[in-house]
Amino acid sequence: xxxxxxxxxxxxxxxxxxxxxxxxxxxxxxxxxxxxxxxxxxxxxxxxxxxxxxxxxxxxxxxxxxxxxxxxxxxxxxxxxxxxxxxxxxxxxxxxxxxxxxxxxxxxxxxxxxxxxxxxxxxxxxxxxxxxxxxxxxxxxxxxxxxxxxxxxxxxxxxxxxxxxxxxxxxxxxxxxxxxxxxxxxxxxxxxxxxxxxxxxxxxxxxxxxxxxxxxxxxxxxxxxxxxxxxxxxxxxxxxxxxxxxxxxxxxxxxxxxxxxxxxxxxxxxxxxxxxxxxxxxxxxxxxxxxxxxxxxxxxxxxxxxxxxxxxxxxxxxxxxxxxxxxxxxxxxxxxxxxxxxxxxxxxxxxxxxxxxxxxxxxxxxxxxxxxxxxxxxxxxxxxxxxxxxxxxxxxxxxxxxxxxxxxxxxxxxxxxxxxxxxxxxxxxxxxxxxxxxxxxxxxxxxxxxxxxxxxxxxxxxxxxxxxxxxxxxxxxxxxxxxxxxxxxxxxxxxxxxxxxxxxxxxxxxxxxxxxxxxxxxxxxxxxxxxxxxxxxxxxxxxxxxxxxxxxxxxxxxxxxxxxxxxxxxxxxxxxxxxxxxxxxxxxxxxxxxxxxxxxxxxxxxxxxxxxxx
Ligand code: BES
Ligand code: ZN
Numbered sequence: 001x002x003x004x005x006x007x008x009x010x011x012x013x014x015x016x017x018x019x020x021x022x023x024x025x026x027x028x029x030x031x032x033x034x035x036x037x038x039x040x041x042x043x044x045x046x047x048x049x050x051x052x053x054x055x056x057x058x059x060x061x062x063x064x065x066x067x068x069x070x071x072x073x074x075x076x077x078x079x080x081x082x083x084x085x086x087x088x089x090x091x092x093x094x095x096x097x098x099x100x101x102x103x104x105x106x107x108x109x110x111x112x113x114x115x116x117x118x119x120x121x122x123x124x125x126x127x128x129x130x131x132x133x134x135x136x137x138x139x140x141x142x143x144x145x146x147x148x149x150x151x152x153x154x155x156x157x158x159x160x161x162x163x164x165x166x167x168x169x170x171x172x173x174x175x176x177x178x179x180x181x182x183x184x185x186x187x188x189x190x191x192x193x194x195x196x197x198x199x200x201x202x203x204x205x206x207x208x209x210x211x212x213x214x215x216x217x218x219x220x221x222x223x224x225x226x227x228x229x230x231x232x233x234x235x236x237x238x239x240x241x242x243x244x245x246x247x248x249x250x251x252x253x254x255x256x257x258x259x260x261x262x263x264x265x266x267x268x269x270x271x272x273x274x275x276x277x278x279x280x281x282x283x284x285x286x287x288x289x290x291x292x293x294x295x296x297x298x299x300x301x302x303x304x305x306x307x308x309x310x311x312x313x314x315x316x317x318x319x320x321x322x323x324x325x326x327x328x329x330x331x332x333x334x335x336x337x338x339x340x341x342x343x344x345x346x347x348x349x350x351x352x353x354x355x356x357x358x359x360x361x362x363x364x365x366x367x368x369x370x371x372x373x374x375x376x377x378x379x380x381x382x383x384x385x386x387x388x389x390x391x392x393x394x395x396x397x398x399x400x401x402x403x404x405x406x407x408x409x410x411x412x413x414x415x416x417x418x419x420x421x422x423x424x425x426x427x428x429x430x431x432x433x434x435x436x437x438x439x440x441x442x443x444x445x446x447x448x449x450x451x452x453x454x455x456x457x458x459x460x461x462x463x464x465x466x467x468x469x470x471x472x473x474x475x476x477x478x479x480x481x482x483x484x485x486x487x488x489x490x491x492x493x494x495x496x497x498x499x500x501x502x503x504x505x506x507x508x509x510x511x512x513x514x515x516x517x518x519x520x521x522x523x524x525x526x527x528x529x530x531x532x533x534x535x536x537x538x539x540x541x542x543x544x545x546x547x548x549x550x551x552x553x554x555x556x557x558x559x560x561x562x563x564x565x566x567x568x569x570x571x572x573x574x575x576x577x578x579x580x581x582x583x584x585x586x587x588x589x590x591x592x593x594x595x596x597x598x599x600x601x602x603x604x605x606x607x608x609x610x611x612x613x614x
Contacts, residue, residue, distance in 0.1 A: 001013065004145055004147050004148075004322075005145035005146075005147055005321070005322040005323075006322060006323075006324065006381055006382045006383070006384075007083065007084065007133070007134050007144075007145065007322065007323055007381070007386065008052050008084070008134070008143065008144050008145035008147075009050045009051070009052050009084060009087035010050060010051075010052070010143040010144075010145050010147070010148060011048075011050050014045075014047070014048070014049050014050065015041045015042060015043070015045050015049070016041075016042075016143055016147075016148040017039040017040060017041055017142075017143060017148070017150060018040060018041070018042055018150060018151065018206075019039075019040040019150060019151050019152065019153075020037055020038065020039055020040075020140070020142070020150050020151075020152040020153075021037070021038040021040075021152065021153045021154075021155075021183070022035060022036070022037050022038075022140060022152060022153070022154040022155070023035060023036045023154075023155045023157075023181075023182060023183040023184075023185040024154065024155070024156050024157065024185065025157045025182075025185050025186045025190065025191060026127070026156065026157060026158050026159070026162075026216060028113070028125045028127070028159065028162075030106070031106035031111075031113040031127075032103055032104055032105070032106060033103065033104040033108075033111075033139075034102075034103050034185050034186040034190075035101075035102055035103070035104070035140060035185050036099055036100065036101045036102070036182075036183045036184050036185040037099070037100045037102070037140040037141055037142070038064055038097060038098075038099045038183065039051075039097065039098050039099075039100070039141075039142075040096060040097045041095075041096045041097065042096075043096055044094045044095060044096045045092050045094075045095065045096065046092060046093050046094050046095075047091075047092060048089050048090065048091055048092075049089070049090040049091075049092055049098070050087045050088070050089050050090075050143075051087070051088045051089075051090065051100070051137075051141040051142060051143060052084065052085055052087065052088075052134075052136075052137035052141065052142055052143065052144035052145075053074075053085055053086050053087070053088045053102075053137050053138075053141045054080060054084075054085030054086065054108075054109060054135075054137045054138040055080070055085070055104070055105040055107055055108055055109070055138050056088075056102045056103070056104060056105070056108075056137075056138065056140075056141060057102060057103040057104075057105065058072065058074065058088055058100065058101075058102050058141070059101040059102060059103070060100075060101045060184070061090055061098055061099065061100050061101070062098070062099045062101070062184065063095055063097070063098070063099070064097050064098070064099045065097070070090055070091065070092060070095065070098050071090070071091040072088060072089060072090045072091065072100075073088075073089050073091075074086055074087075074088055074089075075087065082385070083134075083383060083384070083385045084134075085137050085138070088100070088141050099183065099184060100140075100141045101184045101185065102140065102141060104138065104139060105138075107600060108135075108138040108139060108600070109135045109138045109600045109601060109604075110129050110130060110131050110135035110136060110137075110138045110139040111127055111128070111129055111138070111139065111600075112127065112128055112130070112276060112599045112600065113125065113126075113127045114126040114127070114217075114274060114276070118274065118276070118597060119217065119218070119233055119234070119274060120233055120234025120235065120238065120274065121218050121233060121234060121235060123218065124161075124162060124217055124218040125162075125217065126215070126216070126217030126218070126233050126274065127215065127216050127217065128213075128214070128215035128216075128217075128271075128273055128277075128289070129212065129213045129214055129215070130213075130277075130278060130279070130282060130289070130599065130601060131209065131210045131211070131212050131213060132210040132211075132282060133210055133323055133326075133386040133387070134210070134323075134386060135210075135601070136209040136210055136212050137209075139212070142209050143209070144209050144210075145208075145209070145321075145322065146208035146209070146210060146319045146320055146321060146322065146323075146429050147208075147321045147322065147429045148208070148209065148429075149206035149207060149208055149319075149427070149428075149429060150206060150207065150208075150209065151203055151204050151205065151206050151207070152168070152202070152203050152207075152212070153171065153200070153201070153202045153203075154166060154168065154200070154201045154202075154214070155181070155183075155198060155199075155200050156198065156199045156200075156201070156214065156216065157177060157182075157185075157191055157196055157197070157198050158196065158197055158198075158199065158216055159195055159196060160195045160196070160197060161218070162216055162217055162218060163199070163216065163217075163218075163219050164199045164201075164214055164215065164216040164219075165214065165215050165216075165219055165231050165269075165271060165287060166201040166203075166213065166214040166287070167203070167211060167212070167213035167214070167284030167285050167286050167287045167289075168201040168202055168203035168285075168286060168287075169201060169202050169203065169204075169266065169267075169286065170199070170200070170201055171200040171201055171202045172199075172200045174197045174198065174199045175197065175198055176196075176197060176198070177191050177192045177196050177197070177198045178192070178198075179191075179192050181198075201214075203285070203286075205264070205265065205285070205427065206427055207285055207316070208319045208429060211283070211284055211285050211316060213282070213284035213287070213289065215231075215233075215271055215273070215289075217233050218233055219231050219232065219233055219271075220232060220233075220235060220236070220239055221239070222239045222242075222243050224242075224243045224246050224247055224249060224270075225246075225247070225249045225250035225253075225268075226250050227250070227253065227263075227266070227267050227268050228246070228249040228250060228253075228267070228268050228269060228270065229267075229269045229270075230242045230243055230246055230269070230270045230271075230272065231269065231270065231271045231272070231287075232271070232272040232292075233272075233273070233274060234272075234274070234292075238272055238292065238295075241295045241297065242270070242272050242295055244297075245294070245295045245296075245297070245301045245302075246270055246301065246305060248302060248305075248344060249268060249270070249305060249309075251344055252302070252305065252306055252309055252340055252344055253268055253309060255339075255340045255343040255344055256309055256310065256312065256313065256336070256340055258343075259336070259339055259340070259343075259415065259418070259419075260310075260313040260314075260336060260418060260419060260422055261313065261419050261422050261423060263312060264312070264317060264426070265285050265286050265312055265316070266286060267286045267287070268286070268288070268309065268312070269286060269287040269288070270287065270288050270290055270305070271284075271287055271288070271289050271290065272290050272291075272292050272295065273289055273290065273291060273292065274292065275291070275292055275293065275561060275562045275563060275564075276562070276563035276597055276598060276599055276602075277289065277290070277291045277292075277563065277564065277599070278563055278564060278565045278598075278599040278601050278602040279291065279564065279565065279566075280293075280294060280304045280307075280564060280566060281294070281304045281305070281307060281308040282308070283307075283308040283311030283312070283315055283316060283333075285312070285316050288305070288308040288309070290304065290305070290308070291304075291562075291564050293533045293562055293564060293567075296499065296531055296532050297531070298498055298499070298532075300498060300499050300500065300532070302341070302344070302345065303337070303341060303353060303500075306337045306340040306341050306344070307333060307334070307337040309337075309340065310333045310336035310337045310340060311329070311333050313336060313422050314328075314329065314332035314333045314335075314336050314422070315329040315330070315332070315333050317422060317425075317426040317427060318332075318421070318422060318425045318426060318428060318429075318430060319428070319429040319430070320429065320430070320431070321429045321430055321431045322381075322431070323381055323386045324378055324379060324380065324381050324431075325378060325430075325431045325432050326386075326394045327377045327378070327393075327394035327395075327397065327398035327401075327432075328398075328430065328431075328432065328435060329394070330394045330395045330398060331377070331394055331395060331396075331397065331398010331399055331401060331402060332398065332402065333395075334357065334395045334396065334398060334399040335398070335399050335402040335403065337353075338350045338353055338354060338399070341353060347470070348470055348471070348472050348473075349500070351468045351469070351470030351472070351473050352470070352472060352473055352476075352500050352501065352504060353500065354399075354468035354473075355467070355468050355470075355473040355476075355477070355504055356500065356503060356504050356507065357392070357395065357396045357399060358396065358467050358468060359504065359507045359508060360392040360395075360396055360507075361392055361393070361396035361397060361400070361461065362461070363392075363507075364391050364392045364393050364396075365460060365461060367391070368391070368393075372459040372460065373459070374389050374391060374393060375393055375397070375459045375460055375461075376393075376456075376457060376458065376459055377393070377394070377397050377398060377401065377432070377455060377456050377457075378432050378456050378457060387601055387604060387605060388605070388608060390565075390605075397455075397461070397465075400461070400462075400465040400466070401455045401456075403466070404450060404455070404462075404464055404465065404466070405439070405443070405446065405450065407466075408446065408449050408450055409443055409446070413443070417439075417442055417443060420442060421435075421438060421442075424438065425438075432456055436452060436456070439452075450464070451464075472501065473504070475493075476501055476504050476505050476508070477504075477508050479493065479505060480504075480505050480506075480508035480509050481508075483509055483510075483513070483517070483521075484509075484510060484513075486517065488517075488520055488521055488524060489505070494525070498532075499530070499532035499534055499535050500534070502525075502527065502530070502532070502535045502538075503532075503534045503535055503538050506527070506535065506538040506539055506542060507538055509542060511542070511545055512542075512545045512546045512547075513542070513546050514546070515546055515547055515548045518542065518543050518546050518548050519548065519550075522539070522543075527539040528540060528543065528551055528554050529554075533558075533562060533564070533567055536558065537558065537566075537567045537570060537571060540554060540555050540558060540571060540574075541570045541571060541574045543555075544571070544574035544575055544579075544583075545574045545577070552583075552586065555571055555575070556586075556590050558571065559571055559572070559590050559591075559594055560590070560593070560594045560597070563597060563598045563599055563602050565601070565602050565605055568598070568602055568605065568606055569605065569609065572587055572591070572606050572609045572610065573609055575587035575590075576609065576610060576612075576613035577613060584613065584614075587610065588610060591606055591607075591610060
């Protein structure tokens with residue numbers, strides 16, 4: 001018995017399901033999905049089959065051909081493993097398929113259920129998934145490791161007038177339910193009750209389970225490009241702004257194709273979620289999920305879209321085999337994102353993004369100074385919750401590693417290498433060793449020019465990493481340094497600045513400064529009121545750690561408006577880290593009041609920040 005992945009109960013000696021057919025009945029009032037998952041193996045198999053589950057209720061397991069029960073068991077100790085959940089063990093005898101009948105729980109970590117009051121329309125409930133990294137198991141029983149790719153079909157039963165979208169292709173127009181099609185997910189009477197409709201989807205390219213995604217609610221859509229449609233809850237206003245923000249999507253797809261090869265997923269649609277979406281973007285295939293905070297009215301959401309689009313090659317085509325190799329996903333994607341940004345927005349903007357990343361990487365070294373394992377490109381994650389140690393390291397150290405190789409061999413050679421790498425490993429899940437082997441085979445001698453072992457296994461930032469060079473970048477960093485001497489940038493110096501310039505400027509300031517200087521900067525440039533959350537949050541973080549109490553009201557409003565963890569983490573951390581008891585108490589109060597509006601993953605992350613400093 002050996003596990004394939006430290007984050008899954010999947011056994012390496014057992015067959016991997018290749019196809020999953022899901023039937024899902026949505027009960028919005030109970031915040032529950034009644035479902036069945038038909039798992040098909042490559043061949044008949046006799047023996048135990050371990051599946052991952054978390055907070056699922058397992059009702060029965062059947063042989064789909066005979067409907068005879070298949071014996072199954074859950075651990076006798078009902079306490080789930082805090083990271084892995086619970087293994088469901090099926091006992092198969094010469095069977096190649098199993099139908100698991102289950103219900104989700106209202107606290108499923110993959111789902112956020114929003115009441116009508118929490119939506120923009122205020123009229124209908126809404127639900128959406130976020131499965132990365134290991135939450136698919138709280139949605140359906142699965143071999144929830146990226147090593148196990150699946151194709152799937154899904155049949156969703158929803159109440160009128162709600163509709164669903166999926167990171168998959170629509171297989172049929174919404175229709176009335178038909179008796180007998182329910183696949184044991186719930187009684188026929190429920191499935192076919194008046195006012196219910198059925199939507200069907202199919203994903204026929206093999207994907208890792210973390211890319212399984214849907215949303216359901218009052219969703220409207222608008223075309224913004226040849227293969228791009230934007231969907232949103234919240235009606236025309238959101239759609240108008242989103243359509244403007246994402247008008248450049250097609251140009252980006254073309255830039256990506258020129259750099260990395262054909263776009264293999266057909267459509268590239270976008271879904272704008274409510275403000276509680278815990279990430280900036282999620283690269284769900286065929287339909288990227290986005291936070292509404294990227295819509296700023298100045299086309300700067302382009303960076304997030306470029307990033308999620310880039311995953312279509314690096315991540316979704318080539319996937320990390322386990323989360324220990326997450327840098328293969330995010331490091332490559334950060335590199336690919338910046339190459340796309342360079343094509344569509346120019347070298348200076350790309351360098352600015354690199355500079356923000358460089359700052360972020362250096363800050364992570366401080367965060368992990370007592371836990372250097374997490375500064376490794378390939379860390380040991382046994383027993384570690386991926387959400388807990390989410391950081392810039394796989395993104396920015398991964399980016400730096402690839403950029404280092406590019407500098408060594410030159411861009412034309414590296415570009416050719418990248419295309420070859422993608423063509424070779426597409427639709428596979430690989431580890432760092434597979435990458436290194438391919439690297440050495442295709443760029444002979446590279447191991448004598450770059451210390452690959454130090455990059456992959458070493459802690460900290462290798463000496464041959466590099467700060468980006470660009471005119472704007474250097475100017476901003478030097479202005480940040482002058483702030484320490486009491487100088488605030490002049491109007492003409494910042495005349496052309498957009499959000500990213502300000503973000504870089506603020507993030508390069510000392511972590512704590514004179515409160516009077518904060519007030520002077522804000523009096524001049526109104527950073528605390530910026531519509532750009534990157535700027536606003538960077539400023540508020542600095543204001544809190546500098547002890548400026550007059551901003552606490554704005555901090556509280558921000559923490560109650562958005563649920564993106566990139567903003568929650570620094571603000572809550574600043575509030576509790578080394579602060580007076582009174583400030584810590586207000587952090588706990590704000591969280592108690594805002595908790596219900598946060599995604600379950602974000603709730604967990606904030607809880608652990610507060611616990612660490614209690
Ligand atoms: N795949 C990630 C989001 C993610 C990572 C979700 C790990 C769950 C676990 C996505 O591609 C991402 O990196 N998003 C960034 C966008 C940014 C780098 C432009 C984000 O959300 O901030
Ligand atoms: Zn990413």
